[in-house]
Amino acid sequence: MMVVSSQRNSYFMGSSEFFFHPGLAKLRIKELINGKTDQMIQAMSLRSGDTLLDCTLGLGTDAIVASYVAGTNGRITGLESSTIIAEIVGRGLKTYQFDDKEITLAMQRIDVVQTHHKDYLASLPPKSYDIVYFDPMFRSPRKNSPAMDAMRVIVNPNPVDRETITMALKVCTRRVVMKERRWSTEFERLGFKEILGGRYAPVVYGVIDRQDMV
8 A cells, every 4th residue: 555645655565664765875975075985986986967877776875875976967867667666766756855955956856767677778779878777686685674674575576687787888888887795696697897895895886897898
């Protein structure tokens, strides 16, 4: 059952509730403002004015941070194959109000498209976005989280395949980036040889530059 109000958009599955919340986006943006490094932004080499295709939007936290960095001249598109998640998160991005106006505007600039990323990639001409990003659902959760546990019930569980990465490399102008656990075998399976991230971080980013594939 979906419940929509001015304060909260939720989807109930028995006793579980899935709802939009920007999570750690505000903290990450504040740290960027204070001169700290965001490992995702660094892995993307994302700059003001860049365009990013987030193929696995989920709760949208990464897309919010990216939208803030890309700024008003950038463009962030978030793809979500789950109709329920796309609806809840899409509404939340447009209606959630931070006390920081710039973060609120960054959220509102994100375009949410309900579609499977493979279908969307196939529809795009070459070099449509600077960066293409994947944050697949981890095979097993890192820790217990009510929000993530609720999302697992409705999210598309299928892993990214090698053909999708090939398509993403054609669509980007600079690089394809994927978020995964540090020791994940997904990087090798999908052809990611460059791995970036904090020395002790449990989550890191695989990078494939388009120029390396030409």
